[in-house]
Amino acid sequence: xxxxxxxxxxxxxxxxxxxxxxxxxxxxxxxxxxxxxxxxxxxxxxxxxxxxxxxxxxxxxxxxxxxxxxxxxxxxxxxxxxxxxxxxxxxxxxxxxxxxxxxxxxxxxxxxxxxxxxxxxxxxxxxxxxxxxxxxxxxxxxxxxxxxxxxxxxxxxxxxxxxxxxxxxxxxxxxxxxxxxxxxxxxxxxxxxxxxxxxxxxxxxxxxxxxxxxxxxxxxxxxxxxxxxxxxxxxxxxxxxxxxxxxxxxxxxxxxxxxxxxxxxxxxxxxxxxxxxxxxxxxxxxxxxxxxxxxxxxxxxxxxxxxxxxxxxxxxxxxxxxxxxxxxxxxxxxxxxxxxxxxxxxxxxxxxxxxxxxxxxxxxxxxxxxxxxxxxxxxxxxxxxxxxxxxxxxxxxxxxxxxxxxxxxxxxxxxxxxxxxxxxxxxxxxxxxxxxxxxxxxxxxxxxxxxxxxxxxxxxxxxxxxxxxxxxxxxxxxxxxxx
Amino acid sequence: xxxxxxxxxxxxxxxxxxxxxxxxxxxxxxxxxxxxxxxxxxxxxxxxxxxxxxxxxxxxxxxxxxxxxxxxxxxxxxxxxxxxxxxxxxxxxxxxxxxxxxxxxxxxxxxxxxxxxxxxxxxxxxxxxxxxxxxxxxxxxxxxxxxxxxxxxxxxxxxxxxxxxxxxxxxxxxxxxxxxxxxxxxxxxxxxxxxxxxxxxxxxxxxxxxxxxxxxxxxxxxxxxxxxxxxxxxxxxxxxxxxxxxxxxxxxxxxxxxxxxxxxxxxxxxxxxxxxxxxxxxxxxxxxxxxxxxxxxxxxxxxxxxxxxxxxxxxxxxxxxxxxxxxxxxxxxxxxxxxxxxxxxxxxxxxx
Numbered sequence: 001x002x003x004x005x006x007x008x009x010x011x012x013x014x015x016x017x018x019x020x021x022x023x024x025x026x027x028x029x030x031x032x033x034x035x036x037x038x039x040x041x042x043x044x045x046x047x048x049x050x051x052x053x054x055x056x057x058x059x060x061x062x063x064x065x066x067x068x069x070x071x072x073x074x075x076x077x078x079x080x081x082x083x084x085x086x087x088x089x090x091x092x093x094x095x096x097x098x099x100x101x102x103x104x105x106x107x108x109x110x111x112x113x114x115x116x117x118x119x120x121x122x123x124x125x126x127x128x129x130x131x132x133x134x135x136x137x138x139x140x141x142x143x144x145x146x147x148x149x150x151x152x153x154x155x156x157x158x159x160x161x162x163x164x165x166x167x168x169x170x171x172x173x174x175x176x177x178x179x180x181x182x183x184x185x186x187x188x189x190x191x192x193x194x195x196x197x198x199x200x201x202x203x204x205x206x207x208x209x210x211x212x213x214x215x216x217x218x219x220x221x222x223x224x225x226x227x228x229x230x231x232x233x234x235x236x237x238x239x240x241x242x243x244x245x246x247x248x249x250x251x252x253x254x255x256x257x258x259x260x261x262x263x264x265x266x267x268x269x270x271x272x273x274x275x276x277x278x279x280x281x282x283x284x285x286x287x288x289x290x291x292x293x294x295x296x297x298x299x300x301x302x303x304x305x306x307x308x309x310x311x312x313x314x315x316x317x318x319x320x321x322x323x324x325x326x327x328x329x330x331x332x333x334x335x336x337x338x339x340x341x342x343x344x345x346x347x348x349x350x351x352x353x354x355x356x357x358x359x360x361x362x363x364x365x366x367x368x369x370x371x372x373x374x375x376x377x378x379x380x381x382x383x384x385x386x387x388x389x390x391x392x393x394x395x396x397x398x399x400x401x402x403x404x405x406x407x408x409x410x411x412x413x414x415x416x417x418x419x420x421x422x423x424x425x426x427x428x429x430x431x432x433x434x435x436x437x438x439x440x441x442x443x444x445x446x447x448x449x450x451x452x453x454x455x456x457x458x459x460x461x462x463x464x465x466x467x468x469x470x471x472x473x474x475x476x477x478x479x480x481x482x483x
Numbered sequence: 484x485x486x487x488x489x490x491x492x493x494x495x496x497x498x499x500x501x502x503x504x505x506x507x508x509x510x511x512x513x514x515x516x517x518x519x520x521x522x523x524x525x526x527x528x529x530x531x532x533x534x535x536x537x538x539x540x541x542x543x544x545x546x547x548x549x550x551x552x553x554x555x556x557x558x559x560x561x562x563x564x565x566x567x568x569x570x571x572x573x574x575x576x577x578x579x580x581x582x583x584x585x586x587x588x589x590x591x592x593x594x595x596x597x598x599x600x601x602x603x604x605x606x607x608x609x610x611x612x613x614x615x616x617x618x619x620x621x622x623x624x625x626x627x628x629x630x631x632x633x634x635x636x637x638x639x640x641x642x643x644x645x646x647x648x649x650x651x652x653x654x655x656x657x658x659x660x661x662x663x664x665x666x667x668x669x670x671x672x673x674x675x676x677x678x679x680x681x682x683x684x685x686x687x688x689x690x691x692x693x694x695x696x697x698x699x700x701x702x703x704x705x706x707x708x709x710x711x712x713x714x715x716x717x718x719x720x721x722x723x724x725x726x727x728x729x730x731x732x733x734x735x736x737x738x739x740x741x742x743x744x745x746x747x748x749x750x751x752x753x754x755x756x757x758x759x760x761x762x763x764x765x766x767x768x769x770x771x772x773x774x775x776x777x778x779x780x781x782x783x784x785x786x787x788x789x790x791x792x793x794x795x796x797x798x799x800x801x802x803x804x805x806x807x808x809x810x811x812x813x814x815x816x817x818x819x820x821x822x823x824x825x826x827x828x829x830x831x832x833x834x835x
Contacts, residue, residue, distance in 0.1 A: 074620040077620060078617040078618065078620055079617070081617065081618050082615055082616060082617050083615070084614065084615065089623050090620075090623070094622070095622065095623065095624075096622060096624070098624065099622050099623055099624035099625075102623075102624055102627075103623060262677075262680075270620055270621065271596075271597065271600060271619065271621075272677050272678075274617075274619050274620060274669070274675075275667075275669065275674050275675045275676065275677050276677065278617065278669065278674030278675070279674040279676075281674075282672070282674055284674060469659075469662040469663060469666050469681065469682060470662065470666070471658070471662055472653050472658070472661040472662045472664075472665045473650065473653075475662070475665045475666065476646055476649060476650055476653070476665065478670075478673070479603070479607045479610075479646075479665075479668065479670040479671070479673065480606065480607060480610045480642050480643075480645070480646045480670075481610040481611055481642075481671070482610075482642075482643070482646055
């Protein structure tokens with residue numbers, strides 16, 4: 001058998017056509033091959049997925065990847081398909097009963113199975129996994145287990161139990177954003193006494209220029225956004241908190257700038273999402289007006305800017321979102337546009353996600369109707385009160401604490417978007433890290449201080465007009481390479 | 484759903500139950516809902532809006548009633564007023580009007596769209612000898628089925644014949660519409676455009692887009708079925724265009740009946756209640772064309788004569804009480820089956 005190192009490079013070349021690893025990849029792979037439980041914190045764009053893809057080719061058995069978002073799952077499957085790998089499947093709620101049965105019966109034939117935590121929690125699914133040889137259990141976006149975003153999934157909390165039920169297969173937890181405390185919590189959840197290998201890389205992305213602007217009102221914010229979209233060299237992403245606003249603003253920006261601006265959100269069907277992703281990858285779309293559903297799995301290297309029209313939920317999410325920019329290492333820009341009071345929207349989302357004391361009471365005593373309680377809250381309460389067996393006072397105290405934690409996290413981000421200096425230092429401080437480059441490098445605040453020329457981020461082209469449709473007979477020839 | 488869309492579900496001549504319309508849209512269909520869907524000529528909308536909320540729908544109906552566009556005939560049952568008719572035609576002038584509406588009920592269009600788009604993409608990439616691409620992500624079982632079809636269908640003439648059949652169909656459309664529809668297909672280095680990118684009228688909403696796409700796929704399927712052209716696209720459609728409305732269990736029941744089994748024998752063999760077996764048969768009768776259901780096995784001449792004598796006037800007004808003799812639930816089954824038969828014989832009730 002060839003030495004591990006040599007095998008690693010061989011598989012890397014054979015399956016991925018690379019000759020060298022990105023920082024961290026080889027270290028994590030070596031730990032995995034040595035059989036250690038592993039947690040890796042690598043910044044977005046560092047090539048996290050390559051690690052488990054490699055494991056699929058380095059060892060026999062099925063690699064199971066627990067993934068929170070459907071869009072991310074589909075994207076990963078498509079990427080593996082693209083590489084010529086067909087033994088890959090996504091097991092999630094979009095599957096029909098019959099399709100799911102078919103997949104479960106063939107489970108051992110798949111080299112990679114992407115699965116939602118809800119699906120993995122089902123008895124029949126666990127039983128099917130118990131019958132096959134597992135290569136590795138990967139928990140992607142592992143911080144989801146201990147952080148508390150609006151997309152929080154109670155089922156993530158069951159993962160340590162499911163890990164146990166599966167006979168404790170080797171684990172790989174991946175995250176781009178976790179504080180030292182969160183990392184410790186994650187390891188403790190799965191087995192504090194295990195032999196853990198932890199790899200933590202700096203969250204800093206030195207090539208992304210950080211920029212904040214405070215504006216007096218929304219009208220001023222819209223105008224500033226318009227100017228930025230007109231001026232900036234794309235491709236870009238603008239983040240919004242609501243589907244409706246993403247759609248309205250996309251239409252408005254497209255009309256005003258002549259650039260191709262398209263809305264992308266969780267409400268689109270899979271074919272529509274596919275077309276938008278492919279158009280964006282191909283450069284047919286200049287700007288995506290997105291909700292947080294977009295981009296978890298998007299691997300477009302040349303995104304030049306990310307603008308936040310609305311706040312993210314906290315600093316880790318913010319870093320995750322701006323981390324889509326500049327993956328090619330070229331200069332990129334992260335702009336935050338803030339109007340006093342913008343945080344109200346996020347505070348509202350926190351309230352929607354976390355049940356109040358009255359709601360807990362109502363749910364637990366079943367005196368009132370459960371129907372008035374939002375789905376996400378019902379799922380949480382079912383988990384804590386019915387399944388995990390917590391008492392009502394415990395749950396109240398716990399949610400109270402969670403609420404204030406999320407508010408604190410939000411206010412740390414608010415401090416950032418309100419700040420005029422030490423931007424990078426603030427982001428890094430959240431992770432107890434400091435910038436290797438020193439302080440206050442590559443950042444600015446206020447419209448007047450954003451030197452786009454110096455950054456090389458001024459658009460060379462103005463907006464293009466919508467092209468006319470190709471006549472169908474020509475399009476048919478193009479589709480099928482006919483003379 | 485946009486309020487004005489609701490109006491298109493009501494008629495000026497036939498009183499319609501809002502509960503039935505809601506059940507159809509959600510596809511929370513009981514046999515009774517489906518029967519009334521047939522009577523209203525609206526089976527095609529079954530499952531149109533699976534996410535629709537009851538309050539939302541009721542609110543829309545209430546709003547139109549208050550505005551004077553709908554009049555309540557009996558609790559929960561409404562008819563379009565003259566003003567409602569005017570509003571409805573106003574709406575119809577600016578929104579997409581399906582041309583193959585009654586044929587929508589024949590096929591599972593969403594499913595066919597997915598497999599067609601993937602197959603078309605696979606062929607396009609194959610034409611360019613490209614194996615490295617992002618396949619459209621549809622249901623894994625469907626992806627597998629398309630792959631399997633492609634393996635079987637592969638031949639040196641496949642691309643040309645597929646394209647020829649498509650061209651022959653596209654020629655039947657208005658040129659602009661053909662340009663618009665083909666622009667939505669992904670292929671080799673072609674991402675495909677979404678409905679809001681193909682220059683359809685700018686005031687169209689999601690339901691208009693959906694209706695337009697549905698119409699395009701149904702018109703292709705209808706064209707393939709009526710021209711009886713030979714070719715790979717015909718074979719593909721025969722294989723993949725699944726009929727709507729019937730569960731596989733209902734299909735099994737129907738085959739057993741056609742093979743001469745009695746209802747009680749089927750019930751015993753399959754461990755199902757006779758009531759369930761009857762529901763399967765009614766569902767099959769509702770969804771299938773007149774000739775595809777063995778009515779004569781149940782509606783004997785004697786039974787028909789009995790019904791004919793007692794059931795007169797508009798089918799909507801018929802009541803079971805007029806023909807009932809005993810407590811045997813089979814009597815209701817025969818009554819409903821006769822209603823379905825007579826509805827189909829008279830042609831499906833006009834949706835207007």
